[in-house]
Amino acid sequence: MIKRSKSKLCIFLVSFLCLTLLVGCGSSSTSKNNTSTNNTNNAANNSNNSSTDENTSNSSTSNTSSQNNNSSNSNASNTNKPQGQNNVSSQSVVLLNNIYALSKEGKVPECEFICKTNILNEVTKKWGNPDKQDYAGQGRYAVYSSKKVHFGVNKGEQIFDVRSFKDNLKIIKYNDVEKTLGKPAVINKTNTENIVIYDVNKTYQLMLIFPKPTDTNKNPSLDHISVYSPADAKNNMAG
Known part of the structure; x- marks a missing residue:
């Protein structure tokens, strides 16, 4: 009976150790996956922010260019007006x-x-x-x-x-x-x-x-x- 009890105890200990190892490996894998997902999301957000900043910069440049063109056209129009003739009041x-x-x-x-x-x-x-x-x-x-x-x-x-x-x-x-x-x-x-x-x-x-x-x-x-x-x-x- 003592031998049987020892044999059962050994089997129980071995099973317990195996379960512990399996649980530890699963937690480690989940943590790595979460870390990888977070890194991927952060990289995507950084890319979007960079794209937004670039679009804003392009829009600002386009508006400045448009204003300069309008100013240039206005000056050209004023230059083309006949001299000595004022607009009708x-x-x-x-x-x-x-x-x-x-x-x-x-x-x-x-x-x-x-x-x-x-x-x-x-x-x-x-x-x-x-x-x-x-x-x-x-x-x-x-x-x-x-x-x-x-x-x-x-x-x-x-x-x-x-x-x-x-x-x-x-x-x-x-x-x-x-x-x-x-x-x-x-x-x-x-x-x-x-x-x-x-x-x-x-x-x-x-x-x-x-x-x-x-x-x-x-x-x-x-x-x-x-x-x-x-x-x-x-x-x-x-x-």
């Missing part, structure tokens, strides 16, 4: 468009009397007698110096022309007109004036009168405007 554009729109109704800015619609007697009732009357072209002109407005009237006293000499018109330059309103019907050139004429509709013409451009003043300011009814200038109310 926003005030000039607004005023020209307003003048053109009113002329379709026989009106000029800041004047209540309408070409073709009113007669001179209606003007004198509100504004008094004109400062003077001039005779020119197809009729006579009633001059209101303080109002800076002249009325052309035919023999029937009908207004066929309203001219405005307001100071604010001088912000309009000769080169502004065609850029804003397009090509005119005609430009009548005299020794002292350039008259830019637009046929705004079947009834009215808009005339913008400038001093004649010179070598020293190639882009003069507007002198006055005229809203004109050609049919009524023929004195068809004279009887």
Whole structure:
């Protein structure tokens, strides 16, 4: 019995040692695998970070290059602009468009009397007698110096022309007109004036009168405007 007990004890010890060795080897293998996996993941993360930094650097370089190209194009565009011609000011554009729109109704800015619609007697009732009357072209002109407005009237006293000499018109330059309103019907050139004429509709013409451009003043300011009814200038109310 003692021999049998010793034999069983030996078998138990041998089995225990074998199990211990197996468990130890398994733990070591798992640890090595985890370490290898972690190293692989770290290497991948480092690679991704490096790629991100490189992309960021490339993007920054691309943006800088684009900005430099835009700046270069802008400078080239400014260089190509015709010398001696300024851009049309926003005030000039607004005023020209307003003048053109009113002329379709026989009106000029800041004047209540309408070409073709009113007669001179209606003007004198509100504004008094004109400062003077001039005779020119197809009729006579009633001059209101303080109002800076002249009325052309035919023999029937009908207004066929309203001219405005307001100071604010001088912000309009000769080169502004065609850029804003397009090509005119005609430009009548005299020794002292350039008259830019637009046929705004079947009834009215808009005339913008400038001093004649010179070598020293190639882009003069507007002198006055005229809203004109050609049919009524023929004195068809004279009887």
